[in-house]
Amino acid sequence: MANSNQRVIIQLQNVVKTYFTGELPFTALDHVNLDIRQGEFLGITGRSGAGKTTLLNMISGVSKATEGEIFFHGAVNPNENKPAVLPKAGTSLFPPWPFRHDRLDNQSPNAPIPIHNMKEDKLALWRGENLGIVYQSFELMPTLSLVENVMLPPDFSGGYHPIISKQRALELLELVEIAEHAYKIPAHISGGQKQRVAIARALVNDPQLIIADEPTGNLDSATADIILGIFEKLVDQGKTITMVTHDQGFVPRFSRHLQIVDGALSNPAAEDSALAKRPVTPLAPVSEHKRIPLGPVPGPLKIQAASIIHLQETPAIVLRNVEKVYENAAEKFVALRSINLQLNYGQFISIVGKSGCGKSTLLNMITGIDHPTAGEVLIGNKPIYQMSESQRALWRGQNIGVVFQFFQLLPTLTLLENAMLPMDYCDIYPFSERPERAMALLEMVGLADQARKRPAAVSSGQQQSAAIARALATDPPLILADEPTGNLDSRAADKILTLFENLASRGKTVLIVTHDPSITQRTDQTIILSDGKIVDTITPHALQKATTIRPA
Amino acid sequence: MNTTIKPNLLKPRWRKVFLDLWNDKTRTGLVVASITAGVFAIGMIISAFVILQEDISHSYAAVNPPNIEVWTDPFDKDLVRVIEKTPGVDEVEGRRLEDIRARRSDEDWQNLVLVGLSDFAGPISLRRPLEGESVPGKDEVVLSEDRLHSTGFHPGDKIEVELPDGSSHTLTVVGLVADQTISKPDPNGTGLAFVTMKTLGSLGQASYFNRLYATVEGDGNDPEIISEVADRVQDKIEQSRNVYRLEEHQSDQHPMADIVFAVLGVLGALGGLITILGSSLIINTFNALMAQQLRQIGVMKLIGARSVQILGMYLTLILAYGLIALILALPLGAIVGYGLAWFIAYWVGAVLQGFRIIPLAVTVQILVAILIPLGAGFFPVNSGAKTSVLRAISDYRPGRQSARGLFHYTPRWVKAIPRPLLLSFRNTFRKRGRLLLTLFTLTVAGAVFIAVFNVRDSVENLADQLLQHFMGDVTVDLRQPYRVRKIEQALLEIPGVEGVEGWTAAAAEVWDENDDPVTNLSIIAPPQDTQLLDMNLTAGRWLLPNEEKAIVMSDSIYQDYPDLKIGDSLRIKLLDQHVEEWQVVGIFPFLTLFGDPIAYANFEFIAAKEHQYDQAASYRIITEAHDAASQQALTRRIDDYLPDRNFMLKKVESGHDLQQKATVTIDVIIIFLLMMAILTAFVGSLGLAGAMSINVLERTREIGVMRAIGAVDKTVMRSVIIEALVIGLISWILAIGLSFPVGFLLLRIIGESLLDSPIALNFTPLGILLWLAIVIILSVFASIIPARNAARLTINEVLAYE
Incomplete structure (x- = not known):
């Protein structure tokens, strides 16, 4: 020494x-x-x-x-x-x-x-x-x-x-x-x-x-x-x-x-x-946090309230005995071990755990981005791994809004065009209505003034807001986000989390993966993952939330 | 450690270089192919050029070509002996030449020149045996054969020959030989049929000569010596006979040499162009590679590498690409170069001295394979190697760009374009440096391709222009002049004949003030109202009715009279007549390549001069149908019909056949040009494929994101293919524009070096449409593999790039 x-x-x-x-x-x-x-x-x-x-x-x-x-x-x-x-x-x-x-x-x-x-x-x-x-x-x-x-x-x-x-x-x-x-x-x-x-x-x-x-x-x-x-x-x-x-x-x-x-x-x-030295920050009760109400909802921005109420009869996400093993020449690495999970619509859920615990892998199983080695994944009662990769891409575009840590906006398109892109890919909403809807989404995330700028011309926080607008473009019932605040300063991160809360309050199911335990204070349910296993599920207000689906 | 350690012979950094080369085989393949194309083309052309330069002269000199060739009145061995004694004359040979027709059983007649030789071992204009015998016996014939003159007859064939007197005989073909002295461009070029004087006798021909060949003592390559001796020979002959024509040749100047080297020069220039185009892919590849490996560069610097070491690594990689290309291109260039030389040699009847490696070609190939890639790759590699560690290891990624720029302007109407399409368009313009290089390569390739078609059209148009001086739709030559009205009537009875024109001609000389001949002149006399000439006069006007002593001259007269103007007089001497002053009233374009100038005069005037009032021996027919088959059918009908009516027919030829014979040279040149155009297009397509694979690789993550937000495989592929198509179509439009100057340039080179005359540029949509089709196919193919790979990537893999 x-x-x-x-x-x-x-x-x-x-x-x-x-x-x-x-x-x-x-x-x-x-x-x-x-x-x-x-x-x-x-x-x-x-x-x-x-x-x-x-x-x-x-x-x-x-x-x-x-x-x-x-x-x-x-x-x-x-x-x-x-x-x-x-x-x-x-x-x-x-x-x-x-x-x-x-x-x-x-x-x-x-x-x-x-x-x-x-x-x-x-x-x-x-x-x-x-x-x-x-x-x-x-x-x-x-x-x-x-x-x-x-x-x-x-x-x-x-x-x-x-x-x-x-x-x-x-x-x-x-x-x-x-x-x-x-x-x-x-x-x-x-x-x-x-x-x-x-x-x-x-x-x-x-x-x-x-x-x-x-x-x-x-x-x-x-x-x-x-x-x-x-x-x-x-x-x-x-x-x-x-x-x-x-x-x-x-x-x-x-x-x-x-x-x-x-x-x-x-x-x-x-x-x-x-x-x-304590590994996980204790969770604060959700009720301590106040939701920030959304502004008036613009015309074309309609949330499928009816369908969501209908959907609550079936769980949003079901994982049954999901396992994921990565194999290479050197070793077999078990990323997920018999994961069983059921999540309902209209919740704001976080998956937390240290780096390498399998959070992103779990998220990839739900988005259909990666294949499970074993087990079954049902999203809205649909077994997603029975579709081809290409079919799944279309399904994903229609049913899941994905938000990435590095925003992943396409750099050659303006924020508005980025927000319109999923509608084009999935051919949802009449062509002439798409700009209006994308604009309404950008307005909702506070980017109306920046709509015609390119991603490189706005701040990281604004890029992530635009990415959320894009994730909402096809009005998917599920929003999945992988470390959405990982690259943002605390003020910008707070804004993004508020957005997620509002979405959940309007009936969307929001699932975020994070290594930042402080975020869990603001979610309805927290799934703690360690070495590929769910070690704990903290749902302090699960019962309360499940019954509180508030259509917009 | 107990085990013996095997030493690592390759230092780790060189092993990284090797693995960069080895692991990305697509990249290595594309880069190596594009360097190879250029190095190969250059090696091929230089090899062919040097081999032909050495061997054509050698091969030509070996046949002991005549330095002096004299057309004169019939003579015998006495004159030969007299000329042999003329000072400066080395060897002399007399030959008998007659225009004949020949055919195998019921096939079409072919025109040949019957050559009677008294001594087949004769010293001048040696023939090289190709097949069978080289010396015919009695009633046997040996035929000359090369690419330009092929009869299709083979040893063993019995052929029917028709002599000028109309008599018909059967000869047996016993051999094929190559005679290089005849392989020159000639609108009436025909093959030779060699027989002994004995055979001539048995054909009922008197055993005299009408052509005298002589070589000079001393340097047969010195035009002055040849000229001096030729003057003495002419004086000697003219003591007893007329000299109708005299030609002087240098011993080592193959008649086709100038054309061959001009063609190779053009091909060489295109080879250089291909090399330059190939280097654009190197620039693009290394720009991309440096961006992709920027983080690795940063890490290497972090563990102790200095910029110069990094620079050395990547320059070594470039060098390795160059060396692989060289290994491929050296043998390929040498072999194909020899093949090209062999083909050209066969084409002009020359013999090569055998396969060999040309040191000059190897040296140039080594230099090109090393210096061009190094030069092209140095700047991207140098700037990559000098990147600061901070920038290299920070979150910088290729494909990121600033928020400003020309293409970021977003007009309102853009709203109307679906975003996926907009994305493709914008992606096209994303890496402007790369786009410009790719466009440059593809545009130049396209311009060369389109230009070659325009050049072909222009040259063919020129050929048509030229051939009208020599032929109609069908041309009938009779052995003696007949009244025009009579032949007209006879021919018009034949179905398929729409019009008939009787043309006459006269051999003449242009004399100077001192009564010395300056040049031979062929005078052609069409009827006043001829429909067969469609000439663009470069100066002056056409002949007036009944105008006498007036001529419309070919511009080849400028060689002898550079200052000749309309209205000037020339001293013209018709054969066996006095010198007269004739006025030049018009000038038309012609090729000096075809030898002596030609001139048009009024039919009535020339007929009167030749004492053949209202008579003509040559008739040009306008046919009802203009296709090759009906022209040939008509030829056969005339062939049967005229002799039946007791007209002495010399030959009947269809315009198509003549045209084909005359354009064989041009076609070969065009084929070479097209080969180079295709090679250029190949390099262009490599450039596009390379750029597209780099684009897709750099955008892997974006493609993953597209998939994550709902883009299906088809959408991803379409997005990439549209991008390539946009590049292809832009280059196509640019190539159309660029094809004009390229066409002008090519025609200028071909015109000036090959034909000694400028050629007007013609425009044909064929090249443009063909290139459009190629560009579309190319774009789809160049992007389909990267696009498929892109579509196949799972998002998981894509995000692993983070």
Whole structure:
């Protein structure tokens, strides 16, 4: 474990990062001071948009600071922390790098290297030799085998040797316990395995520091635990790791924990950390939240009230023993395990769970986007997997409005045209009425003024509102949304959730998938998913809601 | 680790390059094919050019062609011996040439030139045996054969020959030979039938010669030496005889060489064009590839790669495409190039020295295969390699675009267009750089294609224009002049004949002030009211009735009299008559290629000059039906009818047959041009297919979204196909416009280098309509595979791209 006597590797001094892309400048990092010391496992936690990734980008030199300085302190003795850290691998694991530091402006090994004003190519070289980077999305070269992926950094930094490099890569793969798959390509291994390879790759040039950006973000909890274990093992062996995550659950495993809130770093108090360890925020009663009434309903925008009342005799969504198993050359991965679910019309339902728990897979089963391995899916009493893919596309267009995390508006069409598109595809409503109806929907989501703009010309929140308008175009009884607020700031997210609430109040069934537990405060029912299973269904007001179908 | 480690011979980054090449076989295939097409075309043309350049001269010189050819009065071996002693003359040979007709049993007559040789081992104008014997015995005949002159007779055939005196005999064909000296363009070009002088005797012909061939001592390629010797030979002959015509030839100048190299020059230019067009696909592909792999580039930079290393990787990929293309194009270019050379050699009767690799072709191919792709791919690759890590790993995605732009203007009427259609239209204009390159490729390809058809039409129109000087719908030549009225009456009795015109002709020379002949001149004299000439005079007017000593000259006279103007006088000497001053009243376009100038004069005037008042030996018939079959049928009827009426018939020829013979050269040129046009179209289609597959790949997610909001397979496919069709149709419209300058250019090259005359551009809708059909089929096919793939993707896969 590191202590304050340990040597500082990275030093951030008064670092400010301001983005000038939007209408107003946005400060992502606000006068950050940080020393990263040798041998520590530094964990930085914060919510989405708090500035975690920006901070890592500063350290890696990927993004330039608006103000402040960042220094890298090279090892006094290049081999100071070498063979001993990985005793198993022997001395060949970390051969002295004769080129280390030599090419960085001929500075003496002891002089701090200013990262903040280094040129791109020098930075690349410096990163290759001193920094190991692990990303949430693994970022392996898809065409290369695992061992080749690990050999890539020495190839770029000039230390490649056909036998030594391969031997080292294999040893590192063994260290992260994936040597048996060394000659497979990334597509043939699981996410957790990919992340191990990424860690091996990060270690290959024996870097001074390993930085990891949400390394467990795409992994299930068991796998995430293994990755953290590897990190801990590396730290025990003398490596320095800085990891950013939104998951407070990892806090106890860091040797030092910092919190980042709105671009500012702080050392959280002990009681805060204890609170943060709770995995799921308790649900607040729905009644606490007030629905925002919709404005007057425009003429052509008619909700099929009668049909919905009729439909309530049958459940909206029924899943019976649904299983989904993904298979590849490496493994069988069970994404969903005998899911049984019945949801009624007119509800606002959320599916929550950590990344990789099967939420999106479950949603894909309901939208008909993916096939279940076993079981039955009935939407409005219709077994949707008895249709062909193409038939299902048409059915989906007519019966389900899908809202995506990344909005997915077609960039060449205006918002109005985007909203008209499903009507064209499904041939619903007379041609001449479609513009009027689309306009009414955009008005409903507050975008009447922006209707003739293209997606790129409006904000993310507005794009998501337009996507909801599009999802409503064919007046489907079901609205399904996958992390609809994942890419939005809190104000925009609030607006979108209000929209969903209103839709539910007008008889639509709204089902959203989210990893943000706070959203569940506003839904009628919450399904908690963990490792492919429904572990809990919280329906505090289920009875009350089921009887409260309010036609528009 | 206990196991022995196999060393990785290929560094990981080079392995990534290799796998990028290997894994995406569609991309590799398209890029390699488009480079290969250009490199192949260039290699083929250079190989053919060099081989022909070396071999045609070699082959022609090997037959010892005559440097001097003299048409004169009958002579015997004494004159040959006299000429042999003339200073500067090397070898001399006398030949007897007669126009005959020949046929196999009841087939149609064919015109041939009977050539009597006293010595088949004779030194001049050697013949190359093709089939059977090369030296005929008594009553046997050996025929010349090449692409331009094919009789269809084979050794063993008995053929009936009709001599100028009307007598008919049977000869046995014993062999086929190639005679390169006859393979020149000639509107009346006929094959040769070689017999011994003995056979001539047995056919009742006197054993004299009427054509003298001579070679010069020293450099037979020096026109000055040839000219000097020719003057001496002419003087010598004219001491005892008339010289009707004298031609001078260089030993290494194959009569068809100029045409062949002009054709190859045009093809070479198109080959270069194909290479340039092919590079547009490389630019598009690498622009797209760099966008697709931007994140990978960012990651490589994050783990230590510098821009120059990334640049090296992608340039290596380009180089690899070039090398694969080279490996394919080198042998293909060499083999097809030799094939092309062989075909052209066969066409002109020359012999190649055998297959060989042409170093120049290989060098140029290597340079083109490496430099053109590198040049085309450098800018996209360089800009990709220099992208900052932040931009590379941030959420940047290809296919995203700014909110501004020309095509973002949305007029009100757009409401009336269904959104799926609107989406296709807008998608077409989404990547403007790519669209422009694709349009450029496809437009140029289309323009060349359409232009080739217009060129064909123009050249055929020119041929028609030219042939009217030599033929009617059916042309009847008699062995002696008859009263025009008599023949008219006789011919009009034959069913199918609508009109008859008696034409006469006279051989003449144009003399200069010093009484030296300048050029031979063929004077043609049609009746005043002829319906068979439809000439656009370039200057002056047509002949007036009863106008004497007035001529309408072909523009080929400008070669000798560049400053000749309407109203000027020329000193004309008709055969066996005195020199007279005749006035030039009009000029019409003609081809200098066909040799001596021709001129029109009044029928009555020439008939009087030739003392054949109201008589003619040549009759041109206007037929009721103009198709080939009825013309041929009429030919046969005339053939039977006139001899029955005791008219001495020399030959009857249908216009169609003559036209076909005369346009064989043109057709071959057009076929070559079309081949290149098709190759260009192929490259254009690769460009479109490449662009469409890139478009679809980049829009995979959008296609998934379309599916998610209700688009069925058919809709997705239609959307992609419409996009390709829009590109195809835009390029089609542009290609029509561009085809005019391209046509002008091609005609200029063909006209100036091939025919020494400008050719007027004709326009035919055929090429345009054909290209429209091709573009539609091309667009559908170029997009159908990417569209099908797009439609097949499940949304799940699509969203996995996130």
